[in-house]
């Protein structure tokens with residue numbers, strides 16, 4: 001069977017999800033409240049930790065707050081539902097889905113994209129703007145830094161997506177992937193620097209984080225924004241992010257092919 | 269005969285919040301909800317005797333489930349009172365529900381992921397059924413309801429008919445003397461429906477269980493109950509025998525005839541008890557009453573005088589009867 | 599006794615149905631344990647560099663946190679049904695419970711006991727408690743141990759009372775999920791840290807409205823007596839073990855009262 005690849009079909013998925021989210025106005029007010037409380041507590045704790053000091057270990061309070069805003073804000077926006085495949089395997093609709101003349105992974109991605117765009121606009125932006133009145137959020141280091149930040153944030157999302165895909169495809173073997181997804185999220189929360197900027201990570205652990213994809217998700221974009229990574233050095237980090245995307249994609253692709261075969265053999 | 273249920277002037281009014289759209293609507297709903305009152309059951313009284321099999325029938329939203337819920341103690345009536353098995357279903361809940369069983373066609377009480385037998389074992393503990401009685405009942409239901417082949421399977425692997433049978437057994441394991449069935453045949457195919465009707469009849473006739481049954485399939489009632497209560501828009505509009513309703517209200521027949529050519533049939537309509545309800549080219553529909561006109565002679569008459577190519581006779585279905593009774597009143 | 603046996607039977611049934619997906623079930627408790635540890639690990643790393651938050655060192659903070667996790671472990675063993683009450687009502691489970699000859703609250707509790715999550719949260723609480731109790735330089739005696747046990751029960755009841763209260767509201771209001779999220783989950787994010795780092799209005803919220811302060815801060819202060827206790831009435835550390843019992847009794851009365859408004863679900 002040939003699968004049609006027509007980008008407009010996928011954009012339609014993205015748009016549908018985006019628009020359907022807009023219906024629940026009350027839910028997104030609640031979403032903003034949630035994010036605000038979370039960011040507020042984080043700021044308060046860092047404020048208490050810094051006390052009267054302005055700079056600690058060479059990192060200023062404003063830098064910390066800005067990183068927190070960006071990386072936790074992005075983390076709140078980048079919500080990926082890890083149960084998409086699992087649900088379809090559980091209720092048996094996966095076999096049917098595979099027969100449709102659209103690329104299932106493409107559809108998953110397009111729908112997630114719709115949700116994330118929606119959350120970036122309805123959650124990330126308003127909270128950042130709100131907080132900028134209350135707290136000293138630093139502006140981007142330069143216009144170039146800002147542009148590179150955007151690119152890096154997109155790459156960061158792709159890294160996250162690939163990790164999530166791998167977890168999702170485990171559903172072909174395990175059916176329910178709730179535990180796996182939860183454990184994965186622990187690693188991301190602790191090691192990505194979304195909650196604890198990696199400057200404050202003990203060196204012994206930081207050494208190991210170098211060899212994982214986690215810092216590529218939120219921390220690298222934040223550093224580029226702050227100018228902590230100068231525009232001249234950005235190339236190296238982009239390459240690193242891209243290599244992770246490719247490597248993770250290859251793993252997830254192999255899993256997809258194997259998993260799909262299992263479904264076909266079982267006869268749905 | 270001993271009275272099992274006595275329902276006196278039952279009323280149930282639901283306060284339904286009126287949803288408003290949009291962001292302000294949401295906030296308003298949260299802080300200042302507005303309500304409308306919906307009368308689901310409106311002044312219904314009846315008495316049911318031991319060993320009766322009573323069918324409740326009525327259109328969707330007529331108030332059947334609400335009545336059942338009041339009789340089984342899930343809801344308390346807004347006004348009026350229920351006495352059942354000498355108890356008040358909502359006040360003496362625990363004592364009362366130990367003696368009744370209830371099956372809701374739309375909702376299963378069995379665990380989705382576990383073998384049916386596991387759900388049964390749990391029910392044994394919940395109802396404190398003595399071991400011996402439990403084993404006896406289980407063996408009996410497994411045999412009559414033909415559950416042997418799937419009793420070790422989880423619900424998610426069963427057909428709707430199998431699930432329904434398992435649900436019925438689950439509700440009867442503690443040998444209730446009074447059983448409520450709320451649309452037990454909904455969505456089932458003819459064979460599965462028939463099995464369930466047969467079982468209900470068996471329970472009523474052989475085991476002497478009192479049965480209350482709701483449905484909107486008239487055939488369910490005909491095959492299981494002697495007595496019928498019709499509800500429409502929360503009011504009781506008929507209470508009597510099944511045969512009674514057929515002669516009283518179900519006696520109209522519809523005859524659809526397709527002629528070879530487009531005749532002028534005003535001649536037929538001259539007979540006062542025949543009504544023509546539609547004329548479309550060669551197809552005509554007549555309505556007449558069983559007691560006024562003999563079907564045989566009418567058909568004979570048509571064949572003698574016209575060239576007929578096709579002909580069907582139908583009884584009006586239950587929704588039509590209910591509507592009919594409701595329109596005319598009783 | 600018969601009731602207890604039934605509770606166990608219910609639990610076995612729920613556990614068995616989770617074990618339909620073996621690997622997932624085996625890792626479930628571990629996943630919860632790790633998920634909840636994440637915040638602890640992060641605080642631990644923070645304090646490696648900064649040493650203290652408002653005068654509280656890492657051991658004292660872990661002690662403070664252990665109350666939150668341990669009480670939550672017990673809480674979801676008994677109150678998951680009330681936490682997710684709205685869902686349960688929509689599925690029609692409450693109708694079914696009303697048709698069975700057992701107490702309603704008992705059935706709601708036992709058919710929802712979430713052992714996997716309870717073990718995850720509970721173990722984390724226990725590990726933190728045992729570790730930090732040894733580090734905080736306190737002479738443990740029977741009174742203190744007894745105080746902690748009663749406080750934990752009270753802490754479970756405070757949160758249980760909250761769930762029960764919100765569940766009761768669902769009989770008269772349409773949707774309570776949002777109210778639950780605001781009152782419980784959002785407030786819980788503040789709980790865990792020393793009360794004194796927050797502004798006055800948040801302290802007020804945590805003491806008088808959604809009294810998480812009595813779940814961990816005041817009980818921990820009874821043991822630790824940190825300097826920042828002078829911001830609050832000292833009596834609170836003595837009444838902390840009773841608060842839960844009082845609140846739960848009140849909530850239960852409100853539940854009994856609200857139950858008469860139950861109107862089942864339409865089709």
Ligand SMILES: Nc1ncnc2c1ncn2[C@@H]1O[C@H](COP(=O)(O)OP(=O)(O)O)[C@@H](O)[C@H]1O
Nearest residue numbers: 282308328329330331332333334861862863864
């Ligand atoms: N829990 C409820 N809340 C609000 N309205 C309800 C509820 N249950 C039933 N209704 C309303 O009461 C009427 C009767 O419903 P029901 O008894 O379920 O009818 P039936 O079972 O005959 O189809 C319907 O209009 C229905 O919408």
Ligand SMILES: [Mg+2]
Nearest residue numbers: 332333451865
């Ligand atoms: Mg109904």
